[in-house]
Amino acid sequence: TLWWPIYGFFIWMIITGFSNAVNLTDGLDGLAISITFVTVSTLTVFTYLTGNLGHATFLGLIHNPAAAEVTIFCAALAGASLGFLWFNSPPAEMFMGDVGSLALGGSIATVAVIIKQEFLLGLMGGVFIIEMLSVMLQVASYKTTGKRIFKMSPIHHHFELLGWKETKIVFRFLIVAIFFALLSLATLKLR
Template identity: 50%
Template sequence: MLILLHKYLYSLNFIVYLPYRAIFSLLTSFFINLYIGPHFIQYMKKLQTYQIIRNNGPKKHFLKNKTPTMGGFFIVISIILSTIVYSDLSNIYIWYVISILIGYGLIGFIDDYKKIKHQNSRGLSVIWKYFFLSIFALGLIFIIENHDKDIFYNQIIIPFFKKKSLEINYIYIIFLFYLVIVGTSNSVNLTDGLDGLAIMPVIFLTCGFLLISFFSENLNSSNFLNLSYIKNASELVILCSSIIGSGLGFLWFNTYPAQIFMGDVGSLSLGGALGIIAILLHQELLLIIMGGIFVLETISVILQIISFKIRKKRIFKMSPIHHHYEIKGLPEPLIIVRFWILALILLLISLISLKVC
């Protein structure tokens, strides 16, 4: 929005420069959350919208049953407001990400609302939850296919082997895009089980996408780093900055011991946003490495289910895997920080892959 005003206000000429807009976007979303956070927490306490604790979860989690949830509501608001103010709104990529933030945020809100209303941890049934997530993802993929043919390329970039890209046909592309969007949203949702555990890996992952989007629109730098040249990618820097700032602002209240949880309204929307950003930047496989923490959490759940169905035995004391370490007796802050460290290491490994052929 401000980018339109620089033509009329000389003092705003600096706003056309991407680094300035990125920094202001980050700071704006951060301070919006810092301002909204305390008011939102008090309001949710007044409404008694507390986190519903799983009956079969770690016993010490019942101490958190008076912690408000749905903190993802002000995460989504701050991201959208900051992005609208500082980004070029004529860039369709911005609207793809905003649409999934809103759509998946609404699905998450319904899930959280049902949990609170019925005072159980079930929320939406698995079938209905995946139905709504799938319908929205496929709808967005259909819109992208009709408006941005360039995104539907037939080659998938392989990290560390970028000159040996994988060629796939049209049907596989749609299936891959669907898996990336729905899979990432659910992976972030599964990871969001401890105070601040999910939001920091989200921030690290977004930092990686910020750098990739910055270099992808420049032909020379994209060639040097073996990235796909993407004409409209640089405006995603603003959106990524908004996510980082909003995440840091939320972490202010979500760090151990948490004053509020993001709920499904936050985890589903953030995961979906990361998935669509990976698609727009042609980095679907790099997302697996960069978001390795989310992949680990998801695999632990899948292995647990398969093992119990086939062998009638559990591999982990509880899944997702962060609960396994909790039950083994590791303090919650220790688990959280170690997962953050792993997320940072995975980000650095992913950035190294950009220049490796």
């Protein structure tokens, strides 16, 4: 019973932190939603495997019978992400805003908590974590030394100021997100 308050605080930190990480990433056309699609698609695989007793047992996952419904939610979220990306790709006709990015981040983190993959979420959503860490490092460096590490944070704006085109940044970050997704799927057999 002593661990429940600690675990509750841990869950709160994950959901709050990941919501803000997605929000920080939403600074270029198509960036946050394309990475969200990759992350949610990976979570869809994990929720399906977690909800199936045979697969969960074989892969060493914690079986959760309710994960079947969560799989449908993740698949719907992935589909909605693709639909939104159609209008948010450069040049964007529609913007997500804080309401969308915070809700997506909270949804992704909540799914990870439900299927007990809180730590793996850091790998699945690695680009979001990198974006958040770039802001944290920039603020910490500026407050302690008065110097900036990056030209601007989050890090995608740093690359913008280096002269990279917006589409180049989005596609390169998407490639990194796919790499993190494949790496997290590889952990299924590395347990």
